[in-house]
Every structure is written in structure tokens, then in C-alpha cells.
Amino acid sequence: MAFALTAGLMWGLVFVGPLLLPEYPPALHTVGRYMAFGLIALPMAWWDRRELRRLTRADWTEALKLSAVGNLLYYMFLSSAIQRAGAPLPTMIIGTLPVVIAITANLRNPARDGQLPWRWLTPALLVILTGIACVNQVEFEALSRESAAERSRYFQGAMCALGAVACWTWYPLRNGDWMRAHPDRNARTWATAQGLTTLPLALLGYVVYLAWELASSPAGAVVAPLGPRPWTFVGLMAAIGLFASWVGTLCWNAASQRLPTALVGQLIVFETLAALLYAFLLRGTWPDGVALFGIGLLIAGVWGAVRIRPVREPVPTPD
Template sequence: MKQALGTGVLCALGAGLLWGLVFVAPRMLPDYPPTLLAFGRYLAFGLIALPLAWRDRAALARLRAADWRMAFELALAGNILYYLCLASAIQLADAPLPTLIIGTLPVVIALLSNARDATLPWRSLLPALGLIGLGIGLVNQQELARLAPGAGRHYGLGVLFALGALLCWTWYPIRNARWLKQHATLGSSTWATAQGLATLPLALFGFVATLAVARPAGYALPFGPQPQRYLMLMLAMGLFASWLGTLLWNRASRLLPAALSGQLIVFETLAAFAYAFLWRAEMPALPALAGMALMLAGVVAAVWAVQRQRGV
């Protein structure tokens, strides 16, 4: 039991470190529209899934029609729509406020998951969530100070996209975890590959449609003004953030209570902030460092609460 808890936490940590990469890509490719960032990432995910699907073809052949419908739903909401909204929010409103809004995910998901399933006593859950919430607020003091005044309608539109991303990424892990626990024989790797295959036609259609209809004026076909950087980043996000991150999160979702795994999305938030500071070659201020420490303390408190409940 204790080993399963530790393995689940480590899998969630790995997924968070990989998912944090997607917050940096829009800043590394500011000349690319959000549609091409989202569709490029998931086109790479789908193409990477093809050879993996051949290797795992026996397990994939056992999936039912209901499994494939769920894979398409998860691919559409948790992959395509989520990253379209996130990349749009970051480019329209800069990174600080979208990151703050998305950063509330650990608290929102944990509250919703526990309200539905009651897997942890509220007296054990709320202190950990309080530490995480306070940490998110402290970290974002430094980020919010970077906001440009008078951002106007673009800023407001960016906030709306960030809220859309929050909605998508709140639904995805809760629904994904429930499906995995309802289908105990479904392997984490098989399910990650199935989601990649489900994403492929959606991403291919979106990528081609964007190039045909909505590409920016003067955009160099097919891979834009920085093709080498674009291709490398899309492949890296497709392999690491999408396939491997999904695999690790599937494993964590199977091993951990939904309320705890929801809180562990805080690893994604921490990684996103850390990568942003590295990209800007900037040292976090003392409140940001204190906030990160509180977020980690919240994770420790949450894991301790699960250990106490399970008697391990």
C-alpha cells in the first residue's frame, strides 16, 4: 500500500515536470498563432503514437467502442481545446495571469473530486489545500507585477481563454481517472497511446485547416519562420509532455485517490513557474520562493493525510 502511494506520487511528479514544458513553448515561439502551436503539438503526439500502437496492437484491439469514444472526448477537451485556450491566453494576456488561473487547478480539482467521491475526510484535505492555495498566491505576487498596464480587450480575451483552459483541464483528469478506475484491466501505456491515436485526426484536420484558412499573413509554409525550432518543440511536447506525461498521469490516477491526484497537479504549476524563471534568466523573489515551499508543504500534508487514512 505504501509503495503504491509512493509510486503514484512519483508518477504525478514526473507528469507535472513534463507538462510544465507546455507553458514555455508559446513564449519561445511568439510569432506562431496558438492554433499552430496546439495542432502542431498534438499532430506530433498522434504521429508518435502510431509506432507505439503497432507495438501495443494486441491490447488496443481489445478496446471497445465505448473506450474509443471516451478517448476521443478526452483528446478533444483535454488536449486540443485545453492547449488552444492556454496558448491563446498566454499570447493575449502574457503568462502571469493565465498561469495564476490555471494554477488554481490543484485546489479546484481536489475540491470537486472529494465532493463527488468523499475519498478523504475534509478535515484532512482542507489544510493541505490551504497551504497550496496560499503558495499559489505568493508565487503569483511576482508574476502579477509583470502585467503590463492598459492591456485592453486583448487582456480580457486572454482571461476568458484562460478560464476555458481551466474548465477543460478540470474535467479531463477527473473523467480520465474515473474511467481508468472503472476499467482496471486498461493499461496506462495503452490508454496513453489510444488518446494519441484519437488526437491524430483532430490535430491533422486543425493543422491543415489553419494553414488553408487562418494562417497569418506572410506565414512561411508549412512550418513558419523558425521551422527547426518549431519542429523540435512540437516533437518534444508530443513525446514528453503528451505521450509520456499522459502515461505517467494515467499510472498516478490509478494508484491515488482522486482528491490527492488532483492536488498533485500542483507539480505542473511549480514546473511552469520554474521553467519561466529559467527562460527569463530571472531569480524568483523571496515571496515566490516562499510560495513554492508552501505548495510543496501542501503536497506533503496531502500525502500524509492519505497515509493516515490508509494506516500506512
């Protein structure tokens, strides 16, 4: 539980990165963060070189898949959602992950993990959806007064957030499977392995981004490789790469190794609450009564879902 809480506090930081540098496109936020993650993993790899040698080709392939979907693709969706719709809506959509992961885990392998009874889970889902609506009431009211183009951006952000939910439903299930299947492996080593496999993907993405910028810029225009505020960008990416990517992944791996997948997936609610806290602190405002009520509904809904225990079907005995 402590490892999952720490991971949530670290991951909440990624929701404020796109808000601190709104002039940077989501693609540059994504490749910048994961280039930093990969570079941080390089000295860690020397530290863990003996453990890394134990990884097989299948292990490295799994780490590459986890990095591509759970890191690059997820953060591309998330940063796009935040820049289009602001922080509260994507944060609350991501907040449905605990229940979504629990449902998916049960449907994926009910014989192994048991099944959450729908008559108990449905009320929790309805409470969470009501909480999302309450938190975003102010945004919805403001949106009704905006132009059609602004409304389109808002709903595009919501769709990107759903894409992020899909990526991060897949990631903890696959990552949890690996960690539970290898209880003798070090959680830090697996975090470093994911950082190492992320680095070439991020470098390739950065080359593609620069090529696109050069091709689409007017003739004679100067393209800044690190954007208009390079030192701020480098510092922010280094901080997010260290704390959110490496420390967050390490703590999540440690939690995944110690807890059932259906339970640890629901503890991502810590990320949602941390992200909401950071977003409102960055705005310099306190959520209004309706938003606070919505946050309370979110916590209550997830808490109710967490308390539901899977029911295992009896194994038929031969006659």
C-alpha cells in the same frame, strides 16, 4: 507518486513552448503538438496492437472525448493564456487544480469518494489565493503602468487560464474513472489510444488553420505552412509531443490506475512547480522574495489540502 512526479516534470515543458516561439499563434502550437503526439502514437499502436483490439467502441469514444477536451481544447486555452499574460500567472492559476479537482471529485460523487470538510479546506484555499497574488505582484505593478490594451491582454490571459482549469478539472476525473474501472489494462495502451484519437482532430484543426490563413492573407502573400521558423517549430513540437504528451500521459495513466482520483488529481502540483522552474530558467532570472514567498504559500496550501482526508457519511441501515 513517482509516476505522478514524472508526469508533472514532462507537462511542465508545455508552458515554455509558447514562450520559445511567441510569433506562432496558439492554434498552430496546439495542432502542431498534437499532430506530433498522434504521429508518435502510430508506431506505438503496432507495438500494442493486441491490447488495442480489446478496446470497445465505447472505449474509443471515451478516448476521443478525453483527447478533444484534455488535449486540444486545454492546450488552446493554455497557450493563449501564456502568450497574453506570460508564464507566471497562468502557471499559478493552473496551480489551483489540485484543490479544484478535489472539491469537484467530492461534489461529483460524495457517496463514493467521501467529502472534504470545508472548515479544513477553506484555509488551504485562502493560502493558495494569497500565493497567487504574491507571485504576480510584480506583474500587477508593471501592468498598472501599461496601456489599456496591455491590461486587456493580461486579463484575457487570466480568463483563458481559467478555461484551461475547467478542461483539466474534467479530464483527470473522467480519465481516472476509466483507469480505475479497467485495472487490467495497460497504461501505455490507453496513452496510445488517446494519441490515435487526437491525430485526426489535430489534422482537421491544421486544415482549418491553413484555410483561415489563406483566406485572411492579402492577395499574392505567401503563407508558410509551418510558420517563419519551420525546423525549430517541428523540432520543438516533436519534443513536446514525445515527452509532454506521450510520456506524460503514460505516467499519469499509471498513477491514476494506482491512486484514488481525489489524491492523484492533487499531485498535478508537480506540473505547476516544474513549469515555474522552467519559466524562470528561460527568463534567466530568480524570483524575488515576494514571489518565493508566494510559491511557498502555494506549496503549503496544496500540502495542507492533500493532508485532508475525505469524511464518509455513514450508510443508513434499514430498521
